[in-house]
Amino acid sequence: MSTATRPVAVIGAGPYGLSAAAHLRARGIPVRVFGKPMVSWRTHMPAGMILKSTPAASGIDAPRRGHGLLDFCADTGARRLESDWDLIPVEDFAAYGQWFAARLLPDLEQVAVVSVDQVPRGGFALKLDSGESFEARAVVVATGLTGFARMPRELAAAAPDGPRASGPVSHASQHHDLSGFAGREVLVVGAGQSALENAVLMAEAGADVRVVARRAGAVRFGAAPDRQPRLRPDSPFGRAWSLYALSSHATHVRHLPAPARHYLVRHVLGPLGAWWLRERFTGRVGVSQGRRIVRARVEAGRPVLTLSGGTGAERELSADHVMAATGYRVDVAALGFLGDGVRAGLLTSRGAPVLDAGFQSAVPGLYFTGLPAASSFGPLMRFVCGTGYASPRLASSLANL
Template sequence: MTVAIVGAGPYGLSLAAHLRQLGVTARVFGEPLESWRRHMPIGMLLKSRPDASSIPAPRPGFTLACFQRARGERPLTGDQPVPLELFVAYGRWFADRLVPDVERERITGIEPAGHGFVLARDGGPDLAVDAVVLATGLAAHRYVPAVLEHLGDDLVSHPAQHPDLAELGADRDIVVIGSGQSALESAALLHEGGAARVRVFGRAGRIRFAAPPRARRLTPDSPLGAGWTIAAAARGQAAFRLLPACVRVDLARRILGPSAAWWLRDRLDGRVPVRDAQTVTRARREPDGRVRMWLRDRTGYQRQVHADHVLAATGYRVDLAALGFLPPPLRRRIATVGGLPALDASFETTVPGLYVTGPPAAATFGPAMRFVHGGDFASRRLAAVLAARFQA
């Protein structure tokens, strides 16, 4: 019996390690930590704390702290931010030790066949497997509002298109659209990298920063942050699924929604202008090669803004059509809730034998699935389900 895992990010690697611990053959396809290496900017710091940034392993000895000790470093603790470069190196170390045979091939097609599936892949013959787990993350689902996307990549781009924000060029006037960590951290990096002018226009009604450590003493703490709802989301994935679908979709959007880490505030205050509740109503390319945008605030007041480039840090919207290896007939069989795959208690879609883990599972198991921390629940449950199925 063989399980194919499409995607070699934290969720895919974690699940493979758990399956192998239980004696299930798992083949992982993809480049380890590809999205983190190619779609996140140099200099980025993870929003998650160190204790929420370890890839879940089936046995002790493979945490971020273990990796740092192995390198002769003092492990990060408390609220110290985790550098992207450190996390990528850690992810590769994890893969080398627990999933050393990741197959660096691209899956080009998945077709149901009998009681399993046949996978088409670049550079190899078709492969028959018994089950498929999609652990593809969010890189394919970046979202740019229609009001901006028609302007072209030279004027508008998404942060996921820039492994190095310096490629946008120094001494340029850049507008960042967005209210979350990606928008505000990108703005800080652009300013610190020498952009002539950086401004942030947030779409949310209020720009929110997480409370600093000293302000969290009266609320429950969790690896994902402080607060009653955040603590519940961090620990209650199984219970979250029992809520009505409409409630789950709403909570998955609002809890741990657009906000920034507390340590970003000092990098922006007095340096980068940030306005909230701004809606782009119109945008066009000017004859001089710049972009002009019309923005409306909550009072109805409209302003015009000119820029050399717009960075649309407007998040991700899962669209199964973006996964080109899923043929339309198969996609149509996958029920969705709020645009995300509808999953049962075992992470299985409405196509028997096809499972989904990671961020696209957030509408079923809650917003913790958008973070590395959610992989502990996902990998333990999904590995146990698949092991029981194959050993029956």
Template sequence: MYDSVIDVLVVGAGPYGLSVGAYARHAGLRVRVIGTPMDFWRNHMPAGMYLKSEPFASSLGSPVPGLTFREYNGGWPEGLPIPLHTFVSYGQWFAEQAAPDPEPSQVLRVEGDPGRVYTVTLSTGEEVRTRAVVMAVGVGPFAHVPRRLAPLPTTLVTHSVVHREFDRFAGKEVVVVGAGQSALETAVLLADCGARPVVLARTPQLAWNSLPGRTGSPLQTLLRGPQSGLGRGWRTWVWSERPQTVRYLPARARQHIVKNTLGPAGAWWLRDRLDSRVGRMLGRHVVDAAPHGDRVRLIVEDRRGDRTDVRADHVIAATGYVPDVDRISALPPELRRRLRRTLASPALDAHFQSSLPGLYFAGLTAAATFGPVMRFVHGADFAARRIVGHLAETIGAGTVRPDMAAAPRDATMLR
């Protein structure tokens, strides 16, 4: 039995949702987390994949010590790739240890009077009244398929997010569009399953991340900058460890940082696996696509304008995720229309609160405000601390007010 009005309802039980739930429970807030823990990671990521992030940057946000990824695993050496199943197990363990019993249902609709009480309808039929809602929906709703490919049927073109296994492509010709980690790892996993993949990308040359750890002299290491959750470099360290600074930059500068920090590249440990089994068509892009019998025909163009006719059994668009609040179906049109936006993302204040008091956004939807770290697990702790710090200070007044200070009641939350 729950109180008639709770303090906060968290939509999503991935790294950001679980982190917010953990901080909220620690702060003594009445909180419910809606979603199956790590469901997206478990059911929408390729079974054989590895995380690109290093162990120190793969922890969920916790208000108490002892719950990092390395502590769960008894220490995980730097430079050893993390298998997907290991990370999923860590997230599920974190939920058991720190989060307030995530509920395996779905949020269908968020309605109400911003700044007072929201009414959230669940797939169970229950209606939950809450003073605040945190949208931690992850990346799933925002899978991006290029416009030339989007009109084709899903029998011919899919986004990489829908593929957990690749066995059905054995013996098939598959074009993988993209040059980032998702595209390159998808191509390798396809080859491992007996498919004949080809990587098609605009870039004339694939980029690869370097082996982590200190290299060169102390002076060279100093000049290169510190290691952070987003890699090495002084500016990268700021975007990673001090994301609040990004918010003070002009919108165009923030957009440039999000777009160009950690551009498309493969992990260092994947490079040797992308061998002769994987074809490459680099420096090209799709200008037309159409069904051709039960296959797909692509017209691709290089930088000189020369065109090539490409036939394949299937195309997988490993072309990332583009946040857009209009794709969050749980938010009705009347609420979405009232949101101030930065591009297609919600414009957020210093506490991740949108222009609708009591409605917060965490994860990818916050990247337009707080920068590229919000695209990664590493940003979960900062987001959870900021959101719950604000909630802990304002909920006691019976309403969430955007002009209140952000200092939490429990100083340990800002360790």
């Protein structure tokens, strides 16, 4: 089979994978898309979660009109999601992604890619868990957060076999139904939206919850839409010059020094609860701020955290369970389906692939989009609206491959 007639394989069927595949197909490029549509949003996000992003920042980019969030609402009769005051339940967003896939990628293959290896004449050999093997001219990795859950070293010591939803220590990504925490004591480590919202949902389910945040004053909430600054440019994330620049000119982020790019990804739109969460959080969830985890252990089945307040004094907190809502860290080593030769050919920066302007890595024909692209293009790639920047550029690059 010639290189031109071999398909492009898109691995992942979340917002970035669906968007990239739709753009490739619109250019007449043969595409095979692998994965369960919106699986992370359906099984690794807590039931009852509400998206932090506004409707304007939550559309999956398509190559033609008629596939946005409002189109989904009109077509399915769902509640109209339009203004900054409209909140998007995760169940509605997952349904939107599945609707998008059904309309634009009806032949999506709900199987997993087991391995990706280069072939001598160019392109890649892929194996699927169905037993099929085939060759692709290029591969787009759009696996989202899968494999990138971050567990602080001190906390990991209490879970030597790894975090588990049913164990004493878990990561937030391992939970969907939080109702099982009713009547239990839970410590949530973190101060971002994931930590604060998981804490609220567990407290509302009947758990006794306390948030442990490393920095003093770390538990904060954003401003409501009518409290946004009026004399600053608008962006999908709010009104601020920095947010406008990073969302409208992501191209220029690539030219910044690596330390600056990594700093932006970590700190811009960093730990901050949504404005609508404040009222549900206050008075319902306990908080220990300015406390660093020194060590963790398990006694009689209960995790115990030793905390330092920075003055040398230590205190201990114990609970029935500890949930780490400590975010994600990209490391291509965690992508086990990439063959050793493929990974060895990648140029990385702090574990993330270094990409060119078209989202291609140092391995010709291997592309990354979504979170793994954030270290090259900035924090825009952490959000669904980044599909509008990434997908057209990736498709254009692949069309010229």
